[in-house]
Ligand code: NAD
């Protein structure tokens with residue numbers, strides 16, 4: 001089934017974590033597709049301004065509830081307050097380094113909020129769910145590109161919460177044939193909405209390469225640190241599969257049209273790699289800024305290459321990531337240059 005042939009769909013989708021980076025772009029894609037959207041987010045790592053931006057960009061209203069999903073009663077209330085047909089669960093914490101320092105914070109937020117969402121869905125007989133997972137569950141991959149049946153083995157608490165979430169979903173789906181759960185393992189999401197008015201707004205020092213490079217380009221930081229040039233890659237720097245956040249958002253819309261029940265896992269990536277130096281070079285080209293960088297030690301826990309094999313999502317969901325690295329960085333730059341301090345501008 002191609003994207004163009006997806007049937008009309010006005011179901012109401014609960015988007016947990018929908019004020020965040022990937023959730024907000026997915027909410028735009030859902031509204032554009034004709035869905036009704038309700039966002040539940042405690043704004044721990046986001047701003048209600050993202051919700052306003054979604055409504056402005058689409059010209060459509062949406063529901064918003066400021067809810068902490070680690071609270072089961074509040075999670076259940078969402079299902080009595082809104083006519084929810086399906087759920088996309090983005091809510092959670094995602095900083096690998098922080099998860100090493102505060103593992104319980106990660107287990108509580110990520111695992112408990114997933115349990116509560118599953119519990120409330122079962123209580124209210126809503127059986128369709130799409131869940132954010134991560135390529136981090138593959139740990140140091142034995143082969144690239146990585147297919148879904150590659151061995152898993154996360155190397156940090158954040159990754160282990162994602163593995164636990166996947167296992168919980170798999171176990172629950174076996175209890176009732178009405179469950180349709182789609183686990184999406186994202187590779188390296190980056191970029192922004194092409195309008196330049198919705199994008200990633202990290203608090204503090206960005207841990208991820210693309211937002212860091214953008215903050216250097218816009219003059220908020222002096223230079224990029226390149227974490228190692230001695231990997232077994234063509235230029236010695238780490239190679240990743242950067243997927244445009246709009247392609248990722250469309251992957252969630254496609255997942256809501258999966259025809260079969262049960263719990264299934266898909267990689268969402270492009271299958272194409274870019275090195276750290278490629279990102280710096282292309283970001284310099286699209287921004288017109290000569291981006292200074294220095295080479296430093298490797299960052300602990302980094303792998304040389306991480307690349308998706310996206311064949312399964314292509315075949316079964318009719319989805320493919322079409323946008324190039326240049327489009328990723330062009331859109332990221334449009335957002336960063338229009339809003340140098342994120343939603344505060
Ligand atoms: P984000 O931090 O921008 O969005 C997550 C949202 O969840 C935030 O708005 C936050 O306020 C909300 N939230 C956190 N705890 C909550 C709670 N207890 N109750 C309600 N809301 C809560 O992150 P993102 O980049 O949009 O990531 C979305 C999902 O995708 C996460 O589950 C993340 O682990 C996963 N993921 C992200 C990446 C990435 O690189 N961005 C890669 C792979 C997977």
Ligand code: WQD
Nearest residue numbers: 096134136188207208209210212225226227238240276302
């Ligand atoms: C990309 C490349 C770095 C910053 C992380 C999480 C993963 C997933 C996606 C949530 C690597 C290099 C980076 C910098 C650099 N998130 N780099 N200087 O590590 O592939 O994945 O985000 O699920 O779980 O681990 O992404 O953007 O941090 O790094 O040289 O300042 O850029 O070494 O090669 P990563 P990243």
